Amino acid sequence: MRWIPFLILTLVGTLLQAGNLLNLIALGQWHIRPAPLIILLVFVAVHCRLREAVIASFLIGLAMDMSGHQMGPHTLSYCLAGGLLCQLSEYFPSRRMFHQAAMIFCVSLIAGTLAYWLGGLKTGEWQEFAYRVMFLTALYSACVGPLVWRFLRRLVHLVAIIPLSAARGGLR
Amino acid sequence: MAGRRFQLSNGALFGLLLCAGIVLLALPREKTQSVNYLFARLFSPLLRIGRSFPEFRAAMPHPDEQYVPREEHNKLWKNYKNLHAQLLRLQDDYQTLAKVRSGLPRFFSGLTIAEVVGAGGGLTQELLISKGAADGVRVGQYVLSPEQNSIVGVVRDAAERMARVRLLTDANQSIEVRIRRDGTPMDVGALMVGDGKRGCTVSLVEREKDIRVGDAVYAAARPGLLETPMIIGQVAEVVPDEDSPLLWKITVQPAENASTLKTVAVIVPEMTAPMRQ
Numbered sequence: 001m002r003w004i005p006f007l008i009l010t011l012v013g014t015l016l017q018a019g020n021l022l023n024l025i026a027l028g029q030w031h032i033r034p035a036p037l038i039i040l041l042v043f044v045a046v047h048c049r050l051r052e053a054v055i056a057s058f059l060i061g062l063a064m065d066m067s068g069h070q071m072g073p074h075t076l077s078y079c080l081a082g083g084l085l086c087q088l089s090e091y092f093p094s095r096r097m098f099h100q101a102a103m104i105f106c107v108s109l110i111a112g113t114l115a116y117w118l119g120g121l122k123t124g125e126w127q128e129f130a131y132r133v134m135f136l137t138a139l140y141s142a143c144v145g146p147l148v149w150r151f152l153r154r155l156v157h158l159v160a161i162i163p164l165s166a167a168r169g170g171l172r
Numbered sequence: 173m174a175g176r177r178f179q180l181s182n183g184a185l186f187g188l189l190l191c192a193g194i195v196l197l198a199l200p201r202e203k204t205q206s207v208n209y210l211f212a213r214l215f216s217p218l219l220r221i222g223r224s225f226p227e228f229r230a231a232m233p234h235p236d237e238q239y240v241p242r243e244e245h246n247k248l249w250k251n252y253k254n255l256h257a258q259l260l261r262l263q264d265d266y267q268t269l270a271k272v273r274s275g276l277p278r279f280f281s282g283l284t285i286a287e288v289v290g291a292g293g294g295l296t297q298e299l300l301i302s303k304g305a306a307d308g309v310r311v312g313q314y315v316l317s318p319e320q321n322s323i324v325g326v327v328r329d330a331a332e333r334m335a336r337v338r339l340l341t342d343a344n345q346s347i348e349v350r351i352r353r354d355g356t357p358m359d360v361g362a363l364m365v366g367d368g369k370r371g372c373t374v375s376l377v378e379r380e381k382d383i384r385v386g387d388a389v390y391a392a393a394r395p396g397l398l399e400t401p402m403i404i405g406q407v408a409e410v411v412p413d414e415d416s417p418l419l420w421k422i423t424v425q426p427a428e429n430a431s432t433l434k435t436v437a438v439i440v441p442e443m444t445a446p447m448r449q
Binding site: 126 | 190196197215221222344367370
């Protein structure tokens with residue numbers, strides 16, 4: 001994997017996540033926006049070898065924490081989610097948009113909830129309507145994710161992601 | 173003899189990165205927040221792109237007969253309420269300190285104008301502003317709207333050059349308030365907490381108190397931080413509390429939609445203002 005292009009891609013995702021550009025497509029009174037870093041995490045976890053997926057998940061989680069207000073919760077939850085997803089990815093199909101959306105929805109919900117609990121344990125602050133916001137964010141990301149997935153597939157060669165099917169000798 | 177390359181197994185690497193995450197989680201926030209501020213400072217021009225949120229319903233009720241534009245009406249309403257609070261304060265001073273010479277009371281001692289860099293991120297309702305401890309910004313200071321006529325939040329933490337403002341609508345933000353009605357001596361003290369969306373809630377107010385929709389809600393004066401009560405919003409709903417039928421559950425609609433602000437003013441007491449000013 002070429003780490004410099006991957007880091008640039010992660011930085012772009014972080015700026016979108018933390019910035020105001022996605023407000024243009026925000027919905028509802030809670031300003032629900034899609035989560036580009038989760039989409040990137042799922043894509044990388046499904047398409048990379050375990051070693052690269054774990055490191056990439058860690059870096060994505062770290063970027064998510066850096067753009068937020070506390071360090072640690074997303075780093076831990078994304079690393080866990082990415083590693084586990086990579087291990088299990090051979091059992092989950094990812095060719096169809098529906099499967100991609102389902103994976104993004106589940107990972108977003110699980111990683112987001114875990115990060116919220118860890119953040120709450122660290123600071124003692126709990127938010128009203130947190131689960132509702134996380135659910136809607138996961139849903140929105142799942143709807144938008146397959147479109148972003150197509151874009152990311154075109155960048156696979158740029159980032160030199162070796163598809164798992166090639167890494168495993170074409171078993172998938 | 174060639175040296176052997178030390179290689180971690182996949183499992184060991186995974187464990188190592190999880191441990192690194194746990195260490196980051198265990199570090200106190202005071203030590204790690206500089207990383208967050210550094211990121212915000214480095215990329216603030218890019219983060220600011222697209223600042224405006226989608227417009228929502230206006231915070232203030234629509235007048236039946238509109239003689240001026242709504243924005244102008246809102247501005248005039250807030251200024252009127254603040255002047256009324258100042259007048260009451262002046263009357264109290266005159267009655268109780270008539271024999272003692274006193275200076276004209278001021279709203280606040282000093283202001284620092286700051287740009288809103290972006291939202292704080294995550295599930296919180298916070299703003300990142302471009303002024304910090306070097307400009308006299310400290311935790312607990314009140315933050316005003318650009319017209320400096322209503323309170324929108326409180327400084328939550330401050331780095332050297334940036335600070336984080338927690339909006340009044342954040343579920344973890346509480347503020348002491350006074351509920352008043354024009355033409356009456358009513359002045360009910362209470363604690364207001366954000367509801368996590370676009371409003372705030374006041375609870376623990378006895379039902380004996382005559383609170384009505386439209387009553388003005390002020391931030392209570394705090395010596396050194398806010399010398400005269402300042403308007404926050406108005407009562408939007410008054411219903412009996414389902415958990416405690418002897419109490420009211422009051423919903424407050426803030427006068428300002430803080431999510432669209434591009435600049436704010438931080439009340440900086442003179443003793444913490446930077447020396448160069």
